[in-house]
Amino acid sequence: MSATITRPTRASFLTPRRLRRVALxxxxxxxxxxxxxxxxxxxxxxxxxxxxxxxxxxxxxxxMPHIWEMLERYGRPEVRGSDRKIWSVxxxxxxxxxxxxxxxxxxxxxxxxxxxxxxxxxKVAERGILPYLVLSQTVPLIALAPLVVSWxxxxxxxxxxxxxxxxxxxxxAFLAFFPVAVGALKGLTSPPSASIELMDSYAASWWQTxxxxxxxxxxxxxxxxxxxxxxxxxxGVVVAEISTGLKGGIGRLIIEYAREATSDPAKVFTAVFGAxxxxxxxxxxxTLADLYMMRNRPKEATA
Amino acid sequence: MSAIEIDNISKIFNAGSGNQVVALTDIDLSIASGxxxxxxxxxxxxxxxxxxxxxxxxxxxxxxxxxxxxxxxxARLDQDYGMAFQQSGxxxxxxxxxxxxxxxxxKGWDKAKRHERAMEMLELVKLADFAGHYPWQLSGGMQxxxxxxxxxxxxxxxxxxxEPFGALDEMTREHxxxxxxxxxxxxxxxxxxxxxxxxxxxxxxxxxxVMSPRPGRVTEIVNVSIEGExxxxxxxxxxFFRGITAVREALRGVEMSDHVRGIEDR
Numbered sequence: 001m002s003a004t005i006t007r008p009t010r011a012s013f014l015t016p017r018r019l020r021r022v023a024l025x026x027x028x029x030x031x032x033x034x035x036x037x038x039x040x041x042x043x044x045x046x047x048x049x050x051x052x053x054x055x056x057x058x059x060x061x062x063x064m065p066h067i068w069e070m071l072e073r074y075g076r077p078e079v080r081g082s083d084r085k086i087w088s089v090x091x092x093x094x095x096x097x098x099x100x101x102x103x104x105x106x107x108x109x110x111x112x113x114x115x116x117x118x119x120x121x122x123k124v125a126e127r128g129i130l131p132y133l134v135l136s137q138t139v140p141l142i143a144l145a146p147l148v149v150s151w152x153x154x155x156x157x158x159x160x161x162x163x164x165x166x167x168x169x170x171x172x173a174f175l176a177f178f179p180v181a182v183g184a185l186k187g188l189t190s191p192p193s194a195s196i197e198l199m200d201s202y203a204a205s206w207w208q209t210x211x212x213x214x215x216x217x218x219x220x221x222x223x224x225x226x227x228x229x230x231x232x233x234x235x236g237v238v239v240a241e242i243s244t245g246l247k248g249g250i251g252r253l254i255i256e257y258a259r260e261a262t263s264d265p266a267k268v269f270t271a272v273f274g275a276x277x278x279x280x281x282x283x284x285x286x287t288l289a290d291l292y293m294m295r296n297r298p299k300e301a302t303a
Numbered sequence: 304m305s306a307i308e309i310d311n312i313s314k315i316f317n318a319g320s321g322n323q324v325v326a327l328t329d330i331d332l333s334i335a336s337g338x339x340x341x342x343x344x345x346x347x348x349x350x351x352x353x354x355x356x357x358x359x360x361x362x363x364x365x366x367x368x369x370x371x372x373x374x375x376x377x378a379r380l381d382q383d384y385g386m387a388f389q390q391s392g393x394x395x396x397x398x399x400x401x402x403x404x405x406x407x408x409x410k411g412w413d414k415a416k417r418h419e420r421a422m423e424m425l426e427l428v429k430l431a432d433f434a435g436h437y438p439w440q441l442s443g444g445m446q447x448x449x450x451x452x453x454x455x456x457x458x459x460x461x462x463x464x465x466e467p468f469g470a471l472d473e474m475t476r477e478h479x480x481x482x483x484x485x486x487x488x489x490x491x492x493x494x495x496x497x498x499x500x501x502x503x504x505x506x507x508x509x510x511x512x513v514m515s516p517r518p519g520r521v522t523e524i525v526n527v528s529i530e531g532e533x534x535x536x537x538x539x540x541x542x543f544f545r546g547i548t549a550v551r552e553a554l555r556g557v558e559m560s561d562h563v564r565g566i567e568d569r
Contacts, residue, residue, distance in 0.1 A: 212408070
């Protein structure tokens, strides 16, 4: 019964540990850039072979433009004569895809949570549903995308018709729901039997037990699942944009710019970085939610 | 008036199947209001099962139980009893005060009343300064005190405890035993206490129920007659040692008979 316990302190947002992480992130970006340029100096112009295998990529300016060329490309117009700079086009595309991914993320997370609650409630549901969930993730997205678009096209409720962008969000949700369903199911069934007995001794209903015990206990399982879902929803949306030809998003820009790779090699990289930034923004958004939800939980053993 | 009437109870797990286990047979026990009764016996004697039957967390296979003049189920629904386990079972995402408020929340108490009661309970277990802490910031003994405060939060007339001090070190344990007696004396609570420690059972109890395994049954009930209020001095008392000897002999009888029948495999 020691009296050395201190009052709980609200953890500050910018702990040294977090600052170090951010610094490390930028340091690693710089390292990748340096490695890229270094390879351009020493690598073979037209690619090379190791033991007869064509392994070494071409180091010429067409295949691997200089970093500064890519950065400089952001400041120039998208197409000759246009007054729209490419950074604003990429930004607009990333924003468009971000919104679709966000819709996919929320729909997928809600669906995953609903399924996990259903499976936690009824053992029969778990046995009946879980195999199909696993099976669903083996369907290639590329094959599914046109199907969703054609199903959506046939759907209209009163005046409302299925907008094209919704198909991309649906595919984002299709990838996002799975980690949430599996992670949340594990979390909802994680409380020890003593805690369940305690709730029973209070004559708590199943819903009360869900709200007061199972769900809070599942949070540490749900948070990493949401991180997976966030990046999965971005992948789903970008792939759907590419395979259904949806205009306006970053996926479409990547395809368009890749066609100009020989004449304007730096251009495609501007869109690729845009997609990467989109993924980062999405997981950053979940990390903020994570920090909030886990603020009062025991910290991982620091020893 | 008796707080608990147990009449010819038996409990069989997996009845009728190949791995059928007879956990309890022919248990008769009457516990008076305000009495402190310990259940002691080797593992597998069904003492925890008996506690769970009283708490209506399990249904008896045969026989009848009356708690506070009602069925165990009604007593559970009315929250006539509070329960504490070996693991404190505090919810790590709730502050100490919020953990104590949990049963009151489930009962639909309003916020101000809940908080008032939680603070009252924290005063009782001398942890008022820790209301805003989280369980993982407390020592094991403090966590167990919070769990007892939570069990007492609805002011139950009955407290059911399953080895609540089993995971604590000896010093903390003796301290907690004294605290528990003080609390129960002040509130007049009836306690059924499962333990595997002989001194603990004797120090706390008016009566010690000695049980034997395979199948679980009551072999002897030892009356502990220690004069006056129990305190740390009680642990040097002759009556205390006589009680310990009596319980130990009763338990030895359990092991002997098992040994003779060749079932003892521990």
